[in-house]
Amino acid sequence: MALANLLASFAPACIPPEAEALRAEVKAFLGRTLAGRPAAERARTWTAFDPEFSRALAARGWVGLSIPREYGGAGLGPFHRFVLVEELLAAGAPVAAHWIADRQSAPLLLRFGTEEQKRRFLPAIAKAQLFFCIGMSEPGAGSDLAAVATRAERRPDGWRLDGRKIWTTWAHRCHWMIALVRTSGGSEDRQRGLSQFLIDLSAPGVTIRPIRLVTGDEEFSEVTFDDVHLPPEALVGREGEGWAQVTAELAFERAGPERLYSSAILLDLLAAALTRRPDPAGEELLGRLLADLATLRAMAVAVTARLAAGEAPVTAAAVLKDLGTRLEQEIPRAVAARLDPEDTDPELVQTLAFLLQLSPAFTIRGGTSEILRGMAARALGLRG
Amino acid sequence: MIEEAFERLLAREAGPAAARAAEAGDPPSDLARALVQAGFLDLMVPAAAGGAGLAPPDLLPLALAAGRHLLPLPFAETVVARAWFPGALPAGQFAVLAAPSPLVPLARIARHAVVRQGDTLALVPIEAGGADPFRTRAATVLEPGAPLAKVHGPDLEAAAAALTAARIAGLIEGAFALAQAHVTARRQFGRLLAGFQAIQQHMARAAAEAVAARAAAALAFQGPDFTLGPAAVAKVRAGQAAAAAAAILHQVHGAIGMTDEYDLGLFTRRLQESRLAFGGEAVWARRLAERRLAFGGAGHAADFVRQLGEDAHGG
Ligand SMILES: Cc1cc2nc3c(=O)[nH]c(=O)nc-3n(C[C@H](O)[C@H](O)[C@H](O)COP(=O)(O)OP(=O)(O)OC[C@H]3O[C@@H](n4cnc5c(N)ncnc54)[C@H](O)[C@@H]3O)c2cc1C
Numbered sequence: 001m002a003l004a005n006l007l008a009s010f011a012p013a014c015i016p017p018e019a020e021a022l023r024a025e026v027k028a029f030l031g032r033t034l035a036g037r038p039a040a041e042r043a044r045t046w047t048a049f050d051p052e053f054s055r056a057l058a059a060r061g062w063v064g065l066s067i068p069r070e071y072g073g074a075g076l077g078p079f080h081r082f083v084l085v086e087e088l089l090a091a092g093a094p095v096a097a098h099w100i101a102d103r104q105s106a107p108l109l110l111r112f113g114t115e116e117q118k119r120r121f122l123p124a125i126a127k128a129q130l131f132f133c134i135g136m137s138e139p140g141a142g143s144d145l146a147a148v149a150t151r152a153e154r155r156p157d158g159w160r161l162d163g164r165k166i167w168t169t170w171a172h173r174c175h176w177m178i179a180l181v182r183t184s185g186g187s188e189d190r191q192r193g194l195s196q197f198l199i200d201l202s203a204p205g206v207t208i209r210p211i212r213l214v215t216g217d218e219e220f221s222e223v224t225f226d227d228v229h230l231p232p233e234a235l236v237g238r239e240g241e242g243w244a245q246v247t248a249e250l251a252f253e254r255a256g257p258e259r260l261y262s263s264a265i266l267l268d269l270l271a272a273a274l275t276r277r278p279d280p281a282g283e284e285l286l287g288r289l290l291a292d293l294a295t296l297r298a299m300a301v302a303v304t305a306r307l308a309a310g311e312a313p314v315t316a317a318a319v320l321k322d323l324g325t326r327l328e329q330e331i332p333r334a335v336a337a338r339l340d341p342e343d344t345d346p347e348l349v350q351t352l353a354f355l356l357q358l359s360p361a362f363t364i365r366g367g368t369s370e371i372l373r374g375m376a377a378r379a380l381g382l383r384g
Numbered sequence: 385m386i387e388e389a390f391e392r393l394l395a396r397e398a399g400p401a402a403a404r405a406a407e408a409g410d411p412p413s414d415l416a417r418a419l420v421q422a423g424f425l426d427l428m429v430p431a432a433a434g435g436a437g438l439a440p441p442d443l444l445p446l447a448l449a450a451g452r453h454l455l456p457l458p459f460a461e462t463v464v465a466r467a468w469f470p471g472a473l474p475a476g477q478f479a480v481l482a483a484p485s486p487l488v489p490l491a492r493i494a495r496h497a498v499v500r501q502g503d504t505l506a507l508v509p510i511e512a513g514g515a516d517p518f519r520t521r522a523a524t525v526l527e528p529g530a531p532l533a534k535v536h537g538p539d540l541e542a543a544a545a546a547l548t549a550a551r552i553a554g555l556i557e558g559a560f561a562l563a564q565a566h567v568t569a570r571r572q573f574g575r576l577l578a579g580f581q582a583i584q585q586h587m588a589r590a591a592a593e594a595v596a597a598r599a600a601a602a603l604a605f606q607g608p609d610f611t612l613g614p615a616a617v618a619k620v621r622a623g624q625a626a627a628a629a630a631a632i633l634h635q636v637h638g639a640i641g642m643t644d645e646y647d648l649g650l651f652t653r654r655l656q657e658s659r660l661a662f663g664g665e666a667v668w669a670r671r672l673a674e675r676r677l678a679f680g681g682a683g684h685a686a687d688f689v690r691q692l693g694e695d696a697h698g699g
Contacts, residue, residue, distance in 0.1 A: 003560055003591055010595050012441075012602040090686035267685040271676055280670065283677075287669030290676055291620035294689035295600040302599065319592050373588035374581070382567065382578040382587055 002380045009316040012298065013305035019079035026084055029060065030091040040350040042092020043265050046258050047219055047358075049170055050094035054128040057088075063098045064126030067106050072123030078307040082257065082300070089261040096170055101125045101132035104252040105178050108196075112237030112245050117198070121176075134253075135165040135179030135199065135223065136246065143371045146190040146243065150181040152197060152230060159183075159230040161199070164222065169365075171221040172210045177201055180246050183239055194242035197234045204228070215357045247314060253366055254317035255303045259324035260296045262362060263331035263355050267293070269348045270335055277343050285334055292327045296320070315379040318372040325362040325369065332356045386427070386438075387445040393418055394453035400647040406456030406493065407519055416457055420476045424459070428467035435470065440546075444605040447547060448598065451554020454650055456521065458490040460547045464610075465498050469507045472533035479507065482526055483544035485662045489551075489654070491523035492516065499528055500540050506531035518657040542615035544662045546604035549618035552658045553597040556629045559651035560594055563587065563633045566640075583636055590632045597625035603693060613692040616672040623665040626655040 033056065034042070041048070057063050065081050067073020074080070088095050106125050109117055124130040141147040150163025165171075165179060177199045185193035201208065205228035210218040237245045267289055274282045299320050306313035332355040339352070363369045377383050397415050406412050419425060428443060429435020447460040458480045465479035473479055479496035480488050491497065491512040498505055508531050514524030567577040567587065577583045600621035604614040630652040634641045641648040659665070679688050 003557060003564070003594060006591060007557070007595060007598055010599055012599070012606065014606075086686055086690075090684040261686060264685045268681075271685075272681055274673070275677055275681065283673035284666045284669045286676060287616070287671065287673035288620055288624075288665065290672055290685065290689060291600070291617045291669060292624075293685060294603060294614075294617040294692055295596050295621045297686075297689050298603050298693065299595065299599045319588075319595055322588075323592050323596060370585065373585045373592075376588035376591055377584035380564065380587060380591055382564075382584050 006315060006319065006376070006379060009306055009313050010299055010302045011305070013302045015079050015083060015301060015304075019077070019083050022076075022080055022083050023087060026062070026087040027091075030087060030093055034091055034093060037092065038350070039092075039265055039269060039347045040354050041094075043263075043351050043354050044094065045089055045092045045262070046095050046099050047169075047217075048094030049096040049173055051097045051128065051131070051173075053094050054098040054131075057093075057095075058098070058126060058128035061126075063102055063128045064106055064122065065102075067110065067122050067126050071110075071118050072126040073106075074126075078304050082304045086257045086261070089257055090264065092265055097131050097173070098125070098128045100134055100169070100174075101130065103256060104134070104249050105132035105176075107252050108178060108236065108245065108249045111248065112196075112241075114233070116233060117236070121198075130176060131170070131174040133168050133171045133174040133177045133201075135168055135171075135177040135181075137167045138164060139166050143368055145180065145246070146194070147187055148180055148182055148194065149187065150179065150225060152181050152183050152195065154183070155229075157229070158232045159197070159234065161197070161205075161225045161228040161230050164224045166222045167211075167220045167365075168223050169220045171201065171223050172208045172218070175201060177223065178236060180242050183242075191243040193240060194246075195239045196236040196242045196245050197230055198236055199225075199228070199230065199234065203230075213358075213361075215354065248312045250367065251312040251314045251317045252307075254321040254372075255300070255307060255313060257297070257300050259321045259366070260293060260300060260327060262325075262328040263359065264293065266331050266335050266348075266351060266355060269345065269351060273340065273343055273345060273348060277340060279338075279340070282338055282340075285338060289327065289331055289334065292330075296324050296327060299323070315375055318367070318375045321366060322369050322372040322376070328362045329359045332359050386424075386442070387449070389422065390424060390446050391449050393422065394449055394455060398450075398453040398455045400454060400650055403454035403456050403650050406521060411493065412456045415455070416476065416478065419457070419459065425462055425466055428463050429470050430467070433470035435467070439608050440605040440610065444550060444602060447550035447605075448554040448557070448601070451551040451654075452558040453554075454558065454654070456490070456493060458494050460550065461490075461498075461544075462494070464543055464547065465496070465507060468498065468505065468535050468538050469533040472507050480510075481540060481544040481547065482510070483541045483662050485544070486660055487515075487517060487522045487524050487657065488512075488526060489520060489522045489548075489657055489661050491526060492521040496532075497526055497528065498540060499526075501531070501534070504534045504536050505538060505540055507533045507535075518653040520654055520657055522657060522661075539610055539612055539615075541662065542604070542612045543610040545615040545619040545668065546601070546610045548658050548661050549597070549601040549604055549615075549622035552622040552626045552655060553594070553601045555651050555655050555658070556590075556594045556597050556625060559629065559633045559648060559655070560587075560590055562648050562651070563590065563636050567636055577636065586632050586636050590629050590636075593625040593629040593632075597622040597629070600625070606693070612671065613675050616668045616675075617689075617692060619662070619668040620665045620672065623659045623668070626659050630655045
């Protein structure tokens with residue numbers, strides 16, 4: 001039974017004590033650094049871009065935590081990273097600048113990159129000197145990622161890149177993009193003929209135009225490549241293997257605690273409101289949401305154990321993200337529904353307003369829920 | 385190993401036919417004897433008292449299997465009762481955990497119950513009566529006899545909720561297997577139901593609920609004892625999963641799933657019964673919220689849920 005395989009990939013796991021030991025230090029640092037930061041600011045957490053903060057973390061060895069020491073990282077495993085990330089998110093730290101590089105670009109380069117690429121990029125990522133973005137989506141290729149039309153043509157001196165990426169989070173402030181592009185064949189070849197490249201966003205021919213979100217923030221961009229020259233060493237992994245690589249990358253992208261904690265700050269504001277004015281319906285809601293959060297956290301720890309075992313838990317990560325983002329979306333909706341006219345804490349209203357505006361994105365960014373369920377259905381043997 | 389032996393035994397002797405026989409009033413004596421003889425009931429009896437001295441994490445896979453195979457005996461409840469009252473329950477006898485509840489599942493099959501008497505727990509013989517609303521051999525009234533033994537310490541409500549959550553998780557898995565077989569066999573519009581994207585999305589949702597129910601139950605089984613916080617998480621989340629999965633798995637079956645003859649109802653009746661047993665999700669949610677409010681304003685939600693897990697680890 002395929003359900004049994006899925007259940008097995010969520011076998012209960014515990015964070016080992018040596019990873020747990022990191023927590024107190026991180027908590028103390030964040031308590032000092034973020035004191036007095038308003039809740040609505042904290043709610044932005046992994047979408048708030050603050051290079052100075054990222055560098056302060058890097059100075060403590062907390063960027064690229066799982067990059068091996070020989071490449072300038074701390075050489076610690078996925079459980080250490082889980083503890084660090086959980087604390088950063090819970091505190092609402094502004095971590096967007098180094099987030100993508102830390103979460104997926106570095107692990108991708110470690111797995112598929114050349115020795116030269118590792119030496120060049122990993123130490124700079126760990127120092128928070130180089131920030132990365134994800135170049136997957138295009139105007140004509142969203143859920144249907146295999147439809148990417150941006151093309152790299154082989155040239156004697158490397159590659160020539162033409163096309164357009166869109167919805168690229170923080171491209172306008174990042175230094176490098178790792179992009180999925182077509183290197184052979186046409187759209188009818190689907191997953192075949194795709195490759196990943198490291199693209200220097202300051203190269204001639206790259207144009208970046210920020211796009212404003214419904215929240216009013218300028219967080220993602222459109223990136224146009226017009227006859228951009230890529231050196232041979234820009235290729236990541238093997239030519240034509242882009243699809244398999246991007247699938248592994250997406251497991252890193254989807255497996256982390258950022259898919260459960262995006263709205264968790266509202267649970268603290270709700271608890272505070274209930275302390276001021278007890279209310280049985282509010283308590284029921286708080287308990288229900290916390291039960292869901294506790295369960296999802298246990299599932300996230302279980303998936304981290306798979307990562308620690310060197311696996312790429314693609315389906316488990318998809319299921320975790322589907323359930324986690326449902327909770328992230330339900331929290332602002334349910335807290336809005338019980339807003340008490342007599343107790344309008346301005347912090348609560350501000351944070352709620354922000355999350356109500358942003359939360360539709362939770363089930364879209366990183367792969368839509370429908371696509372994630374399609375992946376689960378395939379793993380269950382229900383689709384060819 | 386214990387797990388596989390148990391699974392084999394249940395695959396052979398339990399399942400829909402055994403559940404139906406028990407519902408019809410045939411006591412499942414062969415199954416009971418097989419469990420006793422294999423020593424499964426003494427798994428958590430302390431080694432000093434002649435048992436296997438295992439802990440809740442070892443019981444979890446068996447409690448899940450009991451649900452998955454519709455075991456018509458209060459197996460996990462009896463394991464826990466025997467651990468709490470070593471030697472007090474007569475050989476071969478089964479017990480239920482009678483925490484406050486509108487109904488106690490399988491009480492008509494057990495002759496004993498653990499009940500709260502003031503601040504102690506007592507093992508008592510019972511006469512089970514009242515209604516059996518889901519036709520599953522539950523009881524709404526338990527007449528207790530004179531206590532056979534008393535104990536101070538274990539949390540009866542937490543244990544009852546935890547075991548119920550594990551039962552739910554197992555039942556969802558069993559019901560899911562039926563649905564999987566159904567949607568890959570039945571055709572409409574010239575193709576398998578599994579070929580429709582709407583059905584695939586339903587099944588993926590149900591699978592995710594199965595995962596969540598099991599993860600929630602596992603939290604309540606992680607420590608040396610059953611404690612209220614993780615048990616509340618388990619009862620709330622598994623209860624929600626029961627409601628969601630039962631609805632979805634019926635929907636993908638169509639009318640056949642609504643018949644008494646088809647096995648789906650054996651699972652979904654027990655899923656609904658388990659939600660009611662020991663109180664619904666809202667009650668347990670408030671118990672959890674009380675703990676959150678007592679935890680104070682300095683900690684984050686993340687700290688609170690982590691500390692629940694640490695309680696569960698006994699650390
Ligand atoms: C805030 C935010 C940040 C983002 N950051 C990045 C980034 O940094 N890098 C990057 O590459 N991308 C990024 N994205 C893009 C994101 O990955 C895509 O939005 C997502 O993959 C969906 O693609 P789409 O928007 O084109 O929607 P579409 O694919 O057009 O989907 C629209 C709707 O149709 C449904 N649908 C589509 N196909 C199917 C199907 N086969 N079956 C059933 N339903 C289907 C979808 O589920 C969805 O509900 C970001 C998006 C957001 C909102």
